[in-house]
Amino acid sequence: MKKTTQLFAGLLMLTGVLSACSPAGNEGFMRRVETDFRHKQELLPRDDLFGIFDEPMTRQEREAMMFLYAYMPVGDMTDYPGDFYLENVRSALATRREMPWGDIVSDELFRHFVLPVRVNNENLDDSRRVFHDQLAPRVEGLPMYDAILEVNHWCHEKANYQPSDARTSSPLATVRTAHGRCGEESTLLVAALRSVGIPARQVYTPRWAHTDDNHAWVEAWADGRWHFLGACEPEPVLDLGWFNAPASRGMLMHTKVFGYYDGPEEVMKTTANYTEINVISNYAACAPLTVTVTDTAGSPVEGATVEFKLYNYAEFFTVSRKTTDGRGQASLSAGLGDMLVTAVRDGRFGIRKVSFGREPQATVALDHAIGDEFSFPVDIVSPAESANLPEVTAAQRAENDRRFNREDSIRNAYIATFPAQPAVDSFARAIGVKPGQIARFITASRGNHGEIMDFLREASRKGCTGRALQLLATLSEKDLRDTPSAVLADHLYNTDKDADAATVLAPRAANEMLTAYRSFLQREIPAADAAAFRRDPQHLAAWCRDSLTLRPELCTVSTTISPEGVWRSRTADKPSRKIFFVAAARSLGIPAWIDPVTGNLFYRHAGKDVPVDFESANDRQLETGRLKLRYEPIPRLDDPEYFRHFTLSRFDGQSFALLNYPDFEPWSARFDTPTDLETGYYMLATGSRLADGSVLANVSFLNIGPNRTTETDLPMRDNSEAVRVIGSFNSESKFIDARTGRETSVLLTAGRGYFVVGLVGVGQEPTDHALKDIAAKAAELEQWGRSIILLFPDETAYAKYAASPAASLPQTVTFGIDRDGSVRRQILDAMHLPGNVPLPVFIVGDTFNRVVFESHGYTIGLGDRFLHTIHQL
Structure with a gap:
């Protein structure tokens, strides 16, 4: 009570200071902050979450801390100490005084786009201080515009693009790993820019309109306006990236602004934690x-x-x-x-x-x-391209390319310090295992290899190597890259050695950051409660229902509260409550898990898998039926794939929630025969993506009843006159440039956009004929301007070709060697072609990994067929 009284007294004094010293707008804003802060404190009375406010602070520090605490999600309050935020506040304020642009960055920009620690749903870390110390000397003396470019060059030294799962690594973890997906690269760049006092925000297109996937990049404020840039992809100027053209075809770009924000942009949503704004007009x-x-x-x-x-x-x-x-x-x-x-x-x-x-x-x-069964076709048209590209001089491009290559070499030199096979072999011998048992874990851990090796070394010393390997096998590659050894040790040494690895030993429940919750919960849960939970896990479900307060309105940035934080605060949202249940159950030796397809929660008791229903006092009975999808093949699509051609969503009472079956699982593997589904009302979506980005879709609604089989059609629409997406090819596939001998990739060779890849033979009539057809259309193909990459199986085949090359091929042709056959295997798999398919094989694809044309064997008029496809793109 005394601390609460002191805190309110301090806030009243702060209000007085603001009234006397701040502009009227800022004063009004801070009055709202104070109201939201007090409301937050009333909702979260446990565990002294606001104790940091008893520490001495300046007026500016207290104002900034109150702003952060008024709007941060609950997990940020429970999982990080107050000192962490106060240190970040002091660093941000010091940087504002230090940097020459500190005076021109308004209070509003500083408050929302410099001060916040959180960017997305990443684990928070000490990156502000670490990045500031490295970047401040590099931006000294630069104007703000050039400083933004310089910070992005530094980020490119640290990381480049690599797809991964949806959990966002912290900025320091991304640097340690040396790569990240676009959400992680942009989180890194925003954190780096904020560390030197430059307002920055992460921009997402939640999904592209003209192709599958999404993308994230960064907007940074300089000299009175927001500019955009591709994170870790430095360009000579701002407002330029490979995504200028795709963004001009976008339908929605948004950013989540920390706290209550009343800026000039269209507000899409206001929550207790952030204001979501629409920035589509900046791009399209x-x-x-x-x-x-x-x-x-x-x-x-x-x-x-x-x-x-x-x-x-x-x-x-x-x-x-x-x-x-x-x-x-x-x-x-x-x-x-x-x-x-x-x-x-x-x-x-x-x-x-x-x-x-x-x-x-x-x-x-x-x-x-709800329950009506019907179906209808729908044609979806995406926006037309209207890219606006800033001017770049040849000198600027050449200098940027020089720096780009140097930065690649800096990053690659760091990556070269990761353990190579000899080091892995030596370490394996030291801990008494075969190299093959640990190589994939060490390799995947990248810059976190020291933590994984420490964990295995200690496990070997304690005679637990086999069990440690079982634990590591339950983790994702990202877990291996950013989980400390202490967290892994907590789970290994506080779990019964005979417990099931997947449902008890495994530390992960969903997509949360891993923490050392096991020893904590074993210590904190009273012995009598623990015994009752073990006797009947339904008591644990009841405890979660009765003892935890759901505050979903305070957890709205796709973060979760750690199991420790849920226990201390007795507060959760629905995802965090599920994770807590799994963590508590596993800590007590009870098998528990969240189904990855449906999101349903289960525990195992007395040999039965029991679904958990927090809304009921009794065991939930999960009713199931079966679904069989009938499919009539269309040209070039014998076996539709989940997430590429069709999806299922179940009505959850408010909206249709997607079922997360494995990516690109074939229809024949699951729905050609009846498959079990929870009873309910479902939406079935199908679509044929055409090369111009439009979609021939169909939507069907159906019911799954208990103990019966529902059969319905899987309608895939086709347009024989249009170019359709017929497969997927990884544009980052690597090959050897035949002329330089260096490894490169399709993406690096072709740049963003469409390309042709051909697998060719030597001295074979079908290949010779195909190359002549291409040569006959050389002028038109050069006018198209996109790369044509011709791949030989080995150096000998290329040398034989080079001795008598085909005349007059387009200047856009690059010759390469598919030395390990990986490109060939990928094309054959994607196009469902047999291993003995006759050469040549050609595809037209793009760097969104779409294939819109394929040809193999003897073909007449290949150049004309290319142009026919190209003209429709």
Whole structure:
């Protein structure tokens, strides 16, 4: 009580100081912050989460700390000490005084885009201080614009792109790993820019409109405006990246601004933690659209949930969720293309296509009941390309290329310090195992190899090597790259040696950052409760239901609260509660897990898998039925794939939640025969992506009843006149440049966009004929301007070709050697071709990994066929 009284007294004194010394706008803002701060404190009374405010601070420090605590998600309060935030606040304020642009960065920009520690849903770390010490000397004397470019060059020294799972590594972990996906690279760059006082924010297109996947990059503020740049992909100037053209075809770009924000951009959503703003107008032509939801009588419906859905990965992915106002309306601005809109209220829903830029108003009637079975086709058109490219001189490009190559060499020199095979072999002998047992763990751990090797070394010393390897086998590659040995040791040495590895020993429950929760929970859970939970895990479910307060409104940035944080605060959201249940159960030796497909929670007791229902006092009974999908093949698609051609989503009471079956699993592997599904109401989406980005889609609604089989069609639409996406090819595939002898990749050779890859033979009539056909269209193919990469199986084959080369091939041809056959295998697998397929084999693909053309063996008029495809792209 005494601490609370002191805290409120301090806040009242702060308000007085603000009234006397701050501009009226800032004073009004801080009054709102104070109100939100006090409300947060009332909601979270446990565990002295606000104790840091008893420490002495300056007025600026206290104001900044109050702002952070008013809006940070619960997990940030429970999982990181107050001293961590105070140190970051002091560093940010000191940097603002130190940097020459500190005076021109407004309080609003500093507060929202420099001060916050969190960028996305990453694990927080000490990167602000570490990055500042390295970057401050490099940006000294530079104008703000050039400083942004310089920081990005530094980031390129530290990391380059590598796809990975959705969990976001911390900035320091990304540097230690030396690579990251776009979300991690952009988190790194934002953290680096903020470390030297430059306002920065991460921008996401939640999904592309014209192709599958998404992307993240960075906006940085300089000299009065926001500029964009590709993280860890330095260009000579700002507002330039490989994604200028794709972004011009985007339908939505957004950023989450820490705290309550009232800037000039369109606000999409305001939560207790952040303000989501729409920045699509920075990149593409766009238009607003207002949806009016009505009942069957035509009257507006207030409080309906409206979801704007973009087709991507064969799913209609929700890019914005809104609630209708008193007029039954919800609005969004988006790029000039098509989306699907659903509206749900009180057991009824409506669905229709909307076209931004062509219809400013659209009405969605709640004319379907949940459970209605129907199907309809829908044609989805993506926005047209309208890229705006800034001017770059030849000198600027040459200097940037020089620096780019040097930065690659710096990063590669660091990567060369990771353990190579001889070091792995030596370490394996030292701990008494075969190299093959540990090589994949050491290799995948990259810059975290010291932690993994320390863990294995100690396990060997304690006679637990086999068990340690079982634990490591449950982890993702990202876990290996950023988990400390102490966390792994906590789980290894506090788990019964005979417990199941997957459901008890494994530290991971979902996609959370791993922590040393096991010894903590074993220590904190009272012995009597632990015994009751073991006798009947339903008591643990009841404890979670009765003892934990759900505060989903305070956990809205895709972060989770650690199991330790949930225990200390007795606060969670639904994902954190599931993770806590799994952590607590496993800590007590109870097998528990979250189903990766459905998200359902289970424990095993008395030999049975029991689903958990926190809303019920009794064991939940999971009713199931079966689904069989009938498929009639269309040309070039004998076996549709999940996430590429079709998806299933189950209605959860508010919206349709996607089932996460394995990526690109064939239809024949699961749905050609009846497969078990939880009973309920489902949406089946299918789509054929055409080369111009448009989609021939179909949406079906069906019911899965208990103990019966539902059979329905899997409709894949086709347009024989259009170029369709027929497969996937990894544009980062590597080969040897035949002329330089150096390893390169398709992406590095072709740059972003379309390309041709050909597997060719030597002295074979089909290859000779194909090359002549290409030579006959050399001028047109050169005018197209994209790379044609011709790959030979080995150096001998290329030397034989070079002795009598085909004349007049386009100047855009690059000759390469597929020395290990990896490119050949990938093309044959993607195109479902046999291993003995006759050469040559050609594909037309792009750097979004789409294949739109394939040819193999003897073909007449190959050059014309290329051009026919190219002209439709």
